Amino acid sequence: MYTLALLNGGVGTRVAAGQPKQLIRVNHIPAMIYPLIAVDDIPEIDQIILNFPAGWEDTMRKLVADYAIKTPITYVEGGDTRHASVRSMLEHCDNEHVILHETARPLVTKAEFEALIAADKDNVSFMLEIPFTVAPVDPDTQQVTGSLERARLRNVQLPQKFRKTTLEAGHAYAQKEDVVFTEDATLCAVAGADVYYIPGNDRNFKVTTKTDVRLAGYLLAGDDDDA
Amino acid sequence: MRKTILISGASKGIGLATAERFFREDNDVTDYVLLARKSDDFAEAEKELLADNPFGKKVFCYEIDLNDRDAIGQLMPKIIEKHGNIEFLVNNAGYTAPDPIHEIDFGDFERTIGVNLYAPFLIVQHLLHLGNTFEYIVNVASTAGITGRSGWLTYSSSKAALIAMSQVLKEELAIYGTRVITISPGRCATALRRKLAPDEDPTTIMQPEDVADAIRMLTSPVGRYVDSENLVVRL
Numbered sequence: 135m136y137t138l139a140l141l142n143g144g145v146g147t148r149v150a151a152g153q154p155k156q157l158i159r160v161n162h163i164p165a166m167i168y169p170l171i172a173v174d175d176i177p178e179i180d181q182i183i184l185n186f187p188a189g190w191e192d193t194m195r196k197l198v199a200d201y202a203i204k205t206p207i208t209y210v211e212g213g214d215t216r217h218a219s220v221r222s223m224l225e226h227c228d229n230e231h232v233i234l235h236e237t238a239r240p241l242v243t244k245a246e247f248e249a250l251i252a253a254d255k256d257n258v259s260f261m262l263e264i265p266f267t268v269a270p271v272d273p274d275t276q277q278v279t280g281s282l283e284r285a286r287l288r289n290v291q292l293p294q295k296f297r298k299t300t301l302e303a304g305h306a307y308a309q310k311e312d313v314v315f316t317e318d319a320t321l322c323a324v325a326g327a328d329v330y331y332i333p334g335n336d337r338n339f340k341v342t343t344k345t346d347v348r349l350a351g352y353l354l355a356g357d358d359d360d361a
Numbered sequence: 362m363r364k365t366i367l368i369s370g371a372s373k374g375i376g377l378a379t380a381e382r383f384f385r386e387d388n389d390v391t392d393y394v395l396l397a398r399k400s401d402d403f404a405e406a407e408k409e410l411l412a413d414n415p416f417g418k419k420v421f422c423y424e425i426d427l428n429d430r431d432a433i434g435q436l437m438p439k440i441i442e443k444h445g446n447i448e449f450l451v452n453n454a455g456y457t458a459p460d461p462i463h464e465i466d467f468g469d470f471e472r473t474i475g476v477n478l479y480a481p482f483l484i485v486q487h488l489l490h491l492g493n494t495f496e497y498i499v500n501v502a503s504t505a506g507i508t509g510r511s512g513w514l515t516y517s518s519s520k521a522a523l524i525a526m527s528q529v530l531k532e533e534l535a536i537y538g539t540r541v542i543t544i545s546p547g548r549c550a551t552a553l554r555r556k557l558a559p560d561e562d563p564t565t566i567m568q569p570e571d572v573a574d575a576i577r578m579l580t581s582p583v584g585r586y587v588d589s590e591n592l593v594v595r596l
Contacts, residue, residue, distance in 0.1 A: 161532065171536050202492035355532060 168240035260334030370454030371395035452481035547595025
């Protein structure tokens with residue numbers, strides 16, 4: 135069985151000043167509700183760990199009650215960093231397998247979670263091909279320092295799944311080496327685990343800016359179906 | 362698989378005709394939860410349904426005044442407890458007391474909004490809060506909600522609001538895969554129509570069974586291609 139750890143803890147102001155980022159609403163529905171509904175009927179996921187920014191637990195609990203999410207939810211306060219948040223969520227994880235997702239990706243579908251669970255490896259991330267060219271640079275001198283082969287690079291998405299012990303080992307490694315990663319697939323790979331990817335969908339993008347929110351709302355409303 | 366339909370205003374008219382239409386058909390809708398005010402019609406409706414029950418279906422009648430918000434709040438958990446998930450909901454109950462603005466009794470206006478708008482809202486909201494997942498919701502609106510006529514202020518206003526509410530629900534409940542279907546019958550031979558047009562010969566206009574057939578079509582697979590609109594049916 136799987137635990138969904140839903141990252142929801144960091145306070146960001148990029149979309150709406152004064153509100154934590156995870157209370158972004160897409161079509162007026164809180165973004166965090168979309169993934170909760172997407173997984174609620176998946177029998178393999180029998181625990182959800184939802185983290186919340188300090189002071190927001192009551193709001194989260196009320197929303198979960200209002201939207202009648204049936205899967206049992208463990209509420210964990212978010213840490214100062216993503217590493218800290220994931221580590222504190224892992225302590226509450228009752229299953230051998232963990233799925234990581236973030237509320238800032240509300241367009242994720244039930245089918246994507248099911249495909250991730252069905253993938254035959256233990257540690258798997260959705261990833262996307264990169265449709266543009268990226269260059270390695272030295273930001274201090276603004277010098278281009280070489281080239282990167284696009285075919286061997288991927289845009290890392292969520293959700294991802296890991297064996298719990300793999301994720302724990304990855305975070306122990308980061309602590310020991312005092313290194314910071316912005317996501318967990320590359321962290322676990324660098325820490326020595328076998329991590330794989332399956333192709334994602336560009337609809338499942340991260341909602342970061344006001345424009346992203348409008349675009350997500352447009353896609354969710356399905357208003358693009360006229361001839 | 363047993364599936365349950367909840368129909369409000371099921372003692373007569375379009376509500377009863379819709380219940381009969383589904384009840385006498387070989388389909389997976391096996392349990393009929395019928396809501397109406399206490400009346401001889403309601404008792405008779407239950408008997409009539411059960412008297413001709415070719416597929417061994419079940420009927421459960423609940424007497425309720427849908428203008429009573431507390432009563433709705435108390436009944437919905439009982440219904441979920443007894444029947445489990447309600448897959449199909451037909452918000453059909455309607456009330457009208459037609460009067461021109463100079464003569465409208467505010468209590469009648471409140472009752473009209475209470476039965477025609479707040480009741481469908483409360484039924485849906487209570488059931489959602491109880492974790493119910495609908496396959497579809499049918500809201501029976503009216504052409505009166507599209508075009509106002511002298512004397513219909515309260516009724517037209519309530520149905521216009523119901524049409525708007527349905528559009529919103531359609532978008533908000535899409536994440537659950539719930540279809541929200543709005544049908545607006547024109548003049549139809551019901552007791553309510555008799556209040557709106559007392560001098561009309563009811564045999565010359567659309568019958569409740571015709572509207573029930575249209576609802577059946579909208580809820581069928583082909584209905585998916587039609588249900589994006591508030592479907593007007595009229596003779």
